[in-house]
Amino acid sequence: SDSPAMTCPPLSGSVRAAPLSFILEASFRSGLVVFARIGMSDDDSLDGSMASDVALGLSDILDKVSQYASDADASVVMRAYLYSARAHQGQMRKSGEDYLIHPIAVAGILADLRMDVDTIAVGLLHDTMEDCLSTHEEIGSEFGADVADMVSGVTKIGKLEFRTQHEAQAENFRKLVLAMAHDVRVILVKLADRLHNMRTMGHMRADKARAISxxxxxxxxxxxxxxGLSSLKMELEDLCLRYLHPEIHEKLQEKLAADRDERDAYIHRASTELSGKLSEKGVEAAVKGRPKHLTSIWRKMRTRxxxxxxxxxxxxxxxxVDDVGECYTALGYIHMLYRHIPERxxxxxxxxxxxxxxxxxTAILGPExxxxxxxxxxxEMHRVAEVGIAAHWRYKEGHLTLSREDLSKLSQLRGIFEAAREVEDPQEFLETVKVDLFAEEVFVFTPQG
Structure with missing residues (x-):
């Protein structure tokens, strides 16, 4: 992980000294959370304020999971939380927070992405090998081979250096893709880890923050x-802009904030008008408005x-809207009601x-x-746009029903994975995947369409 912490203190015996099967009950007494655990000594307890924070975080995670996997096996997440709490006990982040706040936040992001319970458990465990000397065997015996392999994969990705000379960077990028090919969930954990670290880089040296950005x-x-993780990608880009171009980021924020009340009022009026006019035409639609994100605005300013x-x-x-037909019906009415810009x-x-x-x-001269x-x-299209690759994953008791082999065949990634296996020269591999991974979309049509 990128989040700096103090050296992990020696644990009293192995992390697995006590069995991790337990019953966790959270009850608030005098503002504290009391944990009832089977097989844990009093020495393993957390202080009251931290227990309160992390229990609420864990409760939030389990609530999120229950919304998309009502029969989820919560025990794996709870056991991973307990293992992580013991492993990171005494560690602090540079901000002064207890380190456990970070893996809980990563697990929360993964729950927002509708991940399976094993991946969420990896979010809680992802730094235990790197920072606390837990072993693959320990984690495997407690959580199974898939979880241990994913934790190991995230640890290996964390050690890859992308800020080195070009050839080394190309080879490390190939290693990252090969780790993804083994189990794509590894990169999802790493993305969640990176997002939380980017959100909390305020205490980091400016030069290091720029390099990470x-x-x-x-x-x-x-x-x-x-x-396909559009929201995560946009937030990452805006956070990068803050550290790579702080003056531009600050000015854009100031300009957006200057007339925020007026802008919010317009968004409300325009949303009401658009939904009302579509309703009059028989199209029942929900309309939501927002300012574009900062990086998108900055790119438009540079491009134009x-x-x-x-x-x-x-x-x-x-x-x-509810179905594809209504998408085109709504588009027709919007173009009929408002002047549109054809090339957009x-x-x-x-x-x-x-x-x-x-x-x-489409782009239109809209309300007012x-x-x-x-x-x-x-x-459904919006759900896919928000959670991307995981949109069509299916779960049984919260566990993914797809095999790792099935995951590696996903159309979004198949070409990149094949190139990583087949192209031995790192530079050639980087050139091969640049078009697939970094280029803008280009559609080519025959004269017949």
Missing amino acids: QETMEIYAPIANRL DIAFEELFDIHAFRIF LKDYIANPKSNGYQSLH GQPIEVQIRTH
Whole structure:
């Protein structure tokens, strides 16, 4: 992990000194959380304030999981939490927080991405090999081979150096992809780890924060995009902008904040008008508006060589409907009701992006004559856009029903994995996957369409 911590203190005996089967009950007494555990000594207890924080975090994680896997086997997550709490006991982050806050946050991000319980357990355990000298055998005997392999994979990825000379960087990128090919869930844990570390880099030296941000922008944000994790990718990019171009980030934030109340009021009025007009035409739709994220605004300013004040479409609206037919019906009515900009129309439903993203994009002179971007999609398309690669995963008791071999055959990643196995020269491999991973979408049509 990137999060710096004090050296892990010696544990009293092995991390596995006591059996980890237990019953965890959280009850609040005088503001403290009391943990009832089977097979644990009093020395293993956490102080009251920390126990309260982490128990609430664990409860949040289990609540999130229950929303998409109601029959989930919560015990693996609870056991992983307990193992991590004991392994990291006494460790602190540079911010002064207890280190356990970090793996709990990583597990929470993975639950937001609708991951299986084994992957969430890896989120809780991901630093135990690196920072606390837990072994593959220990974790494997407690949680099974898949969990141990994933923790080992995340540890190996964490040791790869992408800020070295070009050839070494290319070889390390190949190793990262090979680790993904073994089990793609490894990179999902690493992305969650990187996101939380980027969120909490305020206590890090400026030069190190810039180096990590550059690596994130060049390696991890494009991978998140390739996996269809749009929200995660956008947040990573905005956090990178904060450390790579702090003056630009601050100015953009100031400009967006300057008329935030007015902008929020417009978004409310425009959303109400759009949904009302579509309802009048028989299309029941949910409409949500937001300002575009900072990196998107900055890229538009650079590409068009214009100032912030010259941007005419910093508002983006999403229209959610029930089926594909209603997407096109809604688009027709929007174009009938408002003047649109033809060259800005993109049909990612008929021509999905390679990461599975589907939506209709258009730009119009919207309510009150303001230029806005509109995205029209079904609720299911939106779910895929938010959780990406995991959107169609199926679970039994919270465990993934796909094998690691099935995961490696996912269309979003198959070409990259094959190249990593077949192309031996690191430089050639990097050139091979650049087009697949980093390039913008290019569609080529025959004269017959």
